[in-house]
Amino acid sequence: MNPIYAALAFLLALVFTLAGVTRAGSWLIERRNPPIGDFADINGARIHYVHIPAGENAELPPIVFIHGASANLRDQMLPLRPLLEGRAEKLFFDRPGAGWSARGPGNNETPSAQASTIAALMDHLGIRKAIIAGHSFGGSVTTAFGREHPDKTLGLVFMAPATHPWPGGATAWYYNLTTIPIVGRLFSETLTYPSGTLQMNAATACVFAPNKVPDFYVAEVAIPLVLRPNAFRANATDVAGLYRYTLDAAPHYRDIKAPTVVISGDRDKVVYATIHSVGLVRDIAGAELVWVRNLGHKPDWIAPDLVVGAIEKVAGRDVDLQAMAKAVEVRIAGDTYGAGKCADIKAPDANSRQFRATSPKSFEATARLSGLMHVAQKCAAVLR
Numbered sequence: 001m002n003p004i005y006a007a008l009a010f011l012l013a014l015v016f017t018l019a020g021v022t023r024a025g026s027w028l029i030e031r032r033n034p035p036i037g038d039f040a041d042i043n044g045a046r047i048h049y050v051h052i053p054a055g056e057n058a059e060l061p062p063i064v065f066i067h068g069a070s071a072n073l074r075d076q077m078l079p080l081r082p083l084l085e086g087r088a089e090k091l092f093f094d095r096p097g098a099g100w101s102a103r104g105p106g107n108n109e110t111p112s113a114q115a116s117t118i119a120a121l122m123d124h125l126g127i128r129k130a131i132i133a134g135h136s137f138g139g140s141v142t143t144a145f146g147r148e149h150p151d152k153t154l155g156l157v158f159m160a161p162a163t164h165p166w167p168g169g170a171t172a173w174y175y176n177l178t179t180i181p182i183v184g185r186l187f188s189e190t191l192t193y194p195s196g197t198l199q200m201n202a203a204t205a206c207v208f209a210p211n212k213v214p215d216f217y218v219a220e221v222a223i224p225l226v227l228r229p230n231a232f233r234a235n236a237t238d239v240a241g242l243y244r245y246t247l248d249a250a251p252h253y254r255d256i257k258a259p260t261v262v263i264s265g266d267r268d269k270v271v272y273a274t275i276h277s278v279g280l281v282r283d284i285a286g287a288e289l290v291w292v293r294n295l296g297h298k299p300d301w302i303a304p305d306l307v308v309g310a311i312e313k314v315a316g317r318d319v320d321l322q323a324m325a326k327a328v329e330v331r332i333a334g335d336t337y338g339a340g341k342c343a344d345i346k347a348p349d350a351n352s353r354q355f356r357a358t359s360p361k362s363f364e365a366t367a368r369l370s371g372l373m374h375v376a377q378k379c380a381a382v383l384r
Contacts, residue, residue, distance in 0.1 A: 018190035025193040026228040033222035035100045037073065037092075042120045045104030049093035050077060051125050055086030060315050061154050062089040062127050064118065066145075068136030068162075069239050070226045072099030076135060078220060079304040084311075091130070093121060095141070097234025099225055109237060110245055111137075115144035119152055131314055133157040133307070135300055136271065137238060140246065143280075146256045147249075155259040155314025156284075159299045159307060162242060162271045164250045164279040167347060169243035178236035188229040188236075196227040202341070209338030210267050210294060211302045253283035260287035261310040261321065263303070265295025269338075272347040288313070290321045293329045303328045 037050035050073055054062070063084065065076040073092040084090060094101035096108035096117055108114050118141070122130065131154050134142030139161025146153045174192070178184040200223065205213055218224070226235055264277035281289040290310065292303065300307055306324050313319040 015186070015190055018194065022189055022193040022229065025197065029222075029224045029228060033225055037100075039100075040121060040124050042117050042124065043104065043107055045096050045108060045117060046102040047093060047096065047117065047121055048100035049073065049091060049121065049125075052081070052090040054089035057086060058088050060084070060088035060131075060311065062091065062130040063311060064091045064122065064127070064130045064132050065093075066118070066132065066134035066138035066141050067095060067098070068134075068138045069235055070223065071135075072222060072225055074099075074221045076133070076300050079301045080307060083304055083308045088311075089127065089130075091122070091125065091127065093118070095138070095238075097238070098231060099222070103230070103234045110144075110241065111140040111238075112144040112148060112245075112249070114141050115148055118145060119149045122152060128152065129154045131155040131157065131311055133159070133311060134161065135159040136297065137162050137242065139163050139276070139280075140242060140249070143249065143253055143256065146258050146260075147252055150257065153258045155311075156256070156261075157307065157310045157314060158260070158262040158264075158277070158280060160264055160268055160271060160273070160297045161262065161276050161280060163246060163253070163276045165243060165246045166272050166275050171239050171243065175236040175240045178233055179240045184233065184236070185229075188232045192229065192232045193227045196232075197224070200224065200227075205338050206269055206342035207297050208302070209269055209296050209342040210335045211296045211298065211332055212335060212337045214301060217301070250279070250283070253280065254285070256284045259314040259316075260284045261290060261313055262287060263290045263292065263299045263306060263310055265292045265297070265299065267294055267344065268297045269342050269345055270297040272345065275347050288321065290325050292325045294332050294335055295328065302332060 035048055037048055040047050040049065065073070065080065067073060067075045072094045077092040081090065081092070096114055097103035104117070108117055122128075129152050132142050132145050134140075134157070136159070139158045140163050142156055142158060142161070143163050146156050174187070178188050178192075200218060204218055204223065208217075225231055260280070262277045262280050264273040266273065277289060277291075281287045290306065292299070292306070295302060303325075306321070306328050309319045309321055309324045313321055
């Protein structure tokens with residue numbers, strides 16, 4: 001056989017094999033992680049949600065939780081629902097394209113669009129107003145909700161948010177690749193499941209680092225759901241598009257008037273806390289920054305009591321969040337998980353090559369933010 005034809009035949013066989021492995025793997029993932037809530041058709045998208053009505057003795061307003069990238073509604077429901085049981089009406093849901101929610105007919109491609117879907121879901125369930133609590137990428141959706149749906153917003157709680165332009169605007173290569181037509185689809189249908197399965201535990205460890213990943217986390221939270229091709233493409237679209245979205249959205253955060261608390265850790269290895277969290281506190285009048293030493297990217301799991309305290313604070317209660325943060329620091333002071341494997345991240349300064357490589361528009365936006373690095377350090381010092 002001609003060597004060229006043989007090579008092409010081998011590649012074609014490999015592609016079909018990997019596609020078959022991905023389809024079988026996706027079937028197994030769905031079998032092991034079935035839907036746990038109800039569904040509603042919201043603007044053409046079938047949204048999966050868990051709605052817990054308020055108890056008879058509820059003393060807090062309704063709360064809507066928005067999960068981050070690569071996750072689903074269980075990511076916040078498992079650690080936070082027990083602490084709020086009977087205290088408030090709660091809504092957990094899979095963002096469009098994540099978990100068991102469908103993406104919809106092209107109308108959920110930005111944080112702003114997803115915020116509108118959430119508002120419509122609230123209307124569907126009869127929730128007039130709520131405290132909105134968002135983690136990581138969910139923080140950008142939370143800012144959109146607070147800015148574009150102020151009549152439905154009672155308060156905002158941010159956990160390790162991703163909300164502002166960052167120097168260089170870089171994201172993981174596989175997210176950018178997945179958004180390329182044809183090539184991205186081929187990649188998601190063949191390689192993301194096998195490679196993602198092999199790397200999931202190590203990647204999760206770095207999301208939590210320096211804190212410990214709960215033993216049951218990956219399985220109980222159903223994180224493998226993101227490895228299904230459709231879910232992976234939706235997730236990639238969200239992450240790859242976040243930088244450009246924040247360039248346009250961040251200047252308008254000053255329009256947010258709701259009570260706001262931002263919880264962030266100084267060892268976050270996923271997002272630049274000194275840009276996103278400090279930027280929110282600067283841009284939203286009256287916002288409180290709760291800076292926790294030795295905390296990584298998962299305050300919802302590592303400090304759920306602090307998150308509930310923040311919810312109580314924006315609901316109008318007198319809560320000393322700084323004292324609560326110190327108590328959390330005592331609990332996690334000795335955490336060193338991921339040491340030597342999960343590198344700390346630091347925002348590039350204005351003189352770095354990565355920073356200079358940005359476009360003029362992004363340079364102007366991020367240059368203004370880079371001047372806030374000293375502000376971040378001062379804020380942390382003041383909070384101590």
